[in-house]
Amino acid sequence: MITDRFEVPSRLRTTGIVLLLIGVLALVGGFATLLPGAEHDQARFWTVLLQNSVFFLFVSAASIFIQAAAGLAQGGWIVAYRRVPEAIGANVWVFGLIALIVLFSIVFGLGEHNPIYHWVHPHGDKVLEGKSSFLNKGMFAGFSIVTVGLWSWFGIKFRSMSLAQDRAPRNSTKIYWKMVAMSGAFLFVYALSMMSTTPWYWIMSIDAHWYSTLFSWYVFASSFVSGMALILLWTVYLKNRGNLEFVTKEHMHDLGKFMFAFSIFWTYLWFAQFMLIWYANIPEETTYFKIRMQGPYAFFFWANLILNFVLPILILMARPSKRNYFTIVFMAMTIIFGHWIDFYVMTMPGPLQQHWHLDWYELGIVCGFIGIMILTVSKTLAKADLVPVNNPFLKETLIHIS
């Protein structure tokens, strides 16, 4: 019988608490100085919260997706460290709750003149009135609550089923087959939420006049690749603590391949969206890229491409770099930061125009969210054994060669 318990080290807990306190301080500071200020200061206060809560929710929800995808495909490679995506997935409800609070405050709490979601009060705007049967408060609230509810439920369910499988009699596969069925159900839910409605409502509707039909795939690619990077960071951290002894370079190589492949996939979708708009050159579509490419956001626009395409393709292409702990950890951090910048470029230009900031408030709020991530996930990880001892794929994952 293999056992492997993780105890939250006091240093990690202190780091988490300090980061969370920085976030709370930034929030209080923003509440005191930005909210009573000019209109773009108010918009900044809410947009930063929107960007971070949605980003962290999407990234952690990607952990449920990879469990479901690997579960349905009966992949053995992930089983060695599947407690990590399980622990991240089981805490989706925390980020979901925060995202719901922020989104509902923006939609319902900002009165007549909404600085972020212009569609809340279309007042004579023909385009927005035409979209109002889909873009309205009721539909927004309904889709958001159903999505966050289902993600949270599936995240908790996957973990509890996996733990139940450990307690089940040896060689019993009843719960395992239930997990396969649930994986299929989750993929259906995820396809209808992450790959269509939620990015439309939460992010694309910031630029309510503009639309892109593959926007949701693009957001999915962004969150999936950073989700894999997040799983990798936690796994390497646990390994450095002396846990997860049987997780080897072979398993890290798999995650490295995912980070590499989905960085390219992200670029593919990003470019497909960009090139069609560039080629057709229709004013209502090009406004989205005008402010980002030629306006005040040009730096972030190109930084986004360099961080998320040029660095991954050059650094992660070679096999040895995917099997080196330093390069994959470095690239995982780069990718998470790069996609945070990607979400920044998606959300900020609409409400803020040229009044962009990357300052104490933005960085403080990120710290807060990282603190929440560290505290919740480490607490969940410590609750159960790190080896899924009764998983039918345990042997396959131990001898796995990527």
Place this chain on the structure above:
Amino acid sequence: MAVKKFAVACYDDEAVLFPAVDKVRNSGYKLHDVYTPFPVHGLDVALGQKETDLHIAGFCYGITGTATALGFMSWIFTKDWSINYGGKPFFALPAFIPITFELTVMFAAVGMVLTYCYLNQIMPGVKKHIFHPRQTDDLFVIVMEITDPASEGEIVDFLKTTGAIETDVQVAEEGWWYGWWHKEEKYQNQKQLA
């Protein structure tokens, strides 16, 4: 194109093959090759073969494709035959990207296939000596080169101790040749032996 003398040993089990490969490598006799009916995992490691550089070649081919596509299109649309397409700039980089991508993939793919064929000496029309008809069916075959005629019996005896179910000494063409099946080879061997 040299005709040489080979000692051939056949094995019917992977579990016997791996220790035999180890013994053969440590024996000091010259190993020619090992033939298996299917890819055997770990055999390349057991044989001490270094990892292939095919992917580096692939990267070079890919870069060549990228450079060819970008260079050629830039030259056509800015210098050779500039045409105004819908008010786009002559150097319309986004429009070049899909073609650049395709050419990168094509150069890398075709180049790697050809390099692979060259490295493994496989091509339509290329023939090689088959040491045992069952080497593509159900037998693992280790082939040793007999460099010193005096040691022929010694090597065969040694191969028998490694668990071979069948041993044999053959005179055969070492490399590859173009042609139809075995005819040319038999003719050559007979000439060499005589």
